[in-house]
Ligand SMILES: *[C@@H]1O[C@H](CO)[C@@H](O)[C@H](O)[C@H]1NC(C)=O
């Protein structure tokens with residue numbers, strides 16, 4: 398136990414002084430320049446500035462994260478895996494997932510949070526504030542892991558949030574708005590093909606509420622049976638009780654590894670997310686005549702495979718035509734039937750992912766892809782048997798005041814930061830539908846994610862936890 402517990406921290410004064418941090422970058426700058434050991438001079442500056450005598454609020458700026466505990470918890474959680482270390486495989490509602498949930502609930506209780514779970518297994522841990530009727534400030538992330546992935550994706554935002562709460566308790570902070578940690582069910586689409594299942598439901602997706610009743614996994618186990626197996630969804634009708642009213646939270650902040658190389662390459666400690674790009678996914682099927690690869694001459698072919706190939710190139714072309722570096726498109730699945738070297742493909746199946754931070758621009762790309770699919774099918778005499786937009790989520794912008802709070806927190810902690818876009822998407826994308834939202838990124842090794850080599854240093858994680866803790870303080874007191 399290496400942290401220093403301050404002797405006293407007068408809460409009412411804190412409530413006067415901390416909001417001032419929000420108001421004055423100048424004030425913050427002068428404060429961070431003071432060494433933590435020289436409380437006297439810091440007081441003087443603060444008193445001059447605020448006109449109030451103050452206690453020890455800058456103790457928070459020298460806050461120390463329990464890195465040994467956090468490191469141990471990350472490793473322990475990673476052990477709840479269906480594949481051997483260093484890989485992690487933790488799929489929703491499996492035995493390992495249930496055990497991991499128990500582990501996290503115990504940590505939440507250990508942090509003095511009151512824990513509740515909803516009908517699909519979103520888990521909430523609340524620290525009740527001095528004004529419990531005000532909308533709470535929430536933070537959190539997911540902990541499910543796709544097969545053979547790593548131990549930091551999502552987990553940093555769950556265990557890191559619990560540690561942020563522990564830090565604030567150790568420093569004697571008393572929240573005004575309640576602080577709540579949310580562990581989201583199934584951010585990854587591994588089992589049921591639905592990404593951000595928990596947060597999508599919290600945000601009230603009617604479509605998902607309807608489709609869940611008939612959703613099955615690859616083994617034909619229904620979503621509801623799987624949820625029941627894990628101890629949730631005891632009553633089929635109570636899934637809609639998961640939905641949160643808009644305004645339940647005053648703000649939502651997610652701490653997450655970047656899953657990209659930018660912060661590490663630039664040596665920047667903190668990424669402050671201004672927008673989350675939103676994906677749309679499309680399934681396309683072409684059907685042609687097929688036939689013998691030797692016997693059917695070229696002019697007589699209706700090759701579904703070539704239609705798919707041409708469409709894949711059209712996707713690239715339409716994305717590039719947008720003229721923005723933020724528009725991306727990928728054909729990640731391309732299946733040919735019957736898939737024999739001497740048979741002309743009679744069927745081709747493509748799945749296309751396209752993303753942008755500008756919804757209109759992305760939808761324009763989708764429109765062009767659709768037109769190209771028609772044109773290609775026509776020209777090649779194949780049938781466009783399916784063109785299905787599987788999902789078309791709007792992008793989300795971070796809330797200005799949360800961005801500001803995260804920026805000031807970084808400045809006060811003397812951490813370098815940059816504003817950036819999240820090109821991967823997160824539960825925050827859906828939380829943004831019901832709450833002002835913000836995200837904190839930390840560097841990760843070479844941008845690796847979704848593989849065992851995924852890694853963030855303890856120093857970077859601790860920085861993220863500090864920025865999160867200080868941001869929660871600001872948001873709780875406003
Ligand atoms: C602030 O960060 C810079 C660069 O990382 C470092 O050189 C400096 O010593 C830090 N100052 C304080 C007061 O921590």
Ligand SMILES: *[C@@H]1O[C@H](CO)[C@@H](O)[C@H](O)[C@H]1NC(C)=O
Nearest residue numbers: 613614615616617618619622
């Ligand atoms: C899946 O399960 C349902 C209900 O138990 C059954 O009616 C259906 O035939 C099954 N489908 C497959 C492909 O096994």
Ligand SMILES: [Zn+2]
Nearest residue numbers: 539550551584
């Ligand atoms: Zn994640």
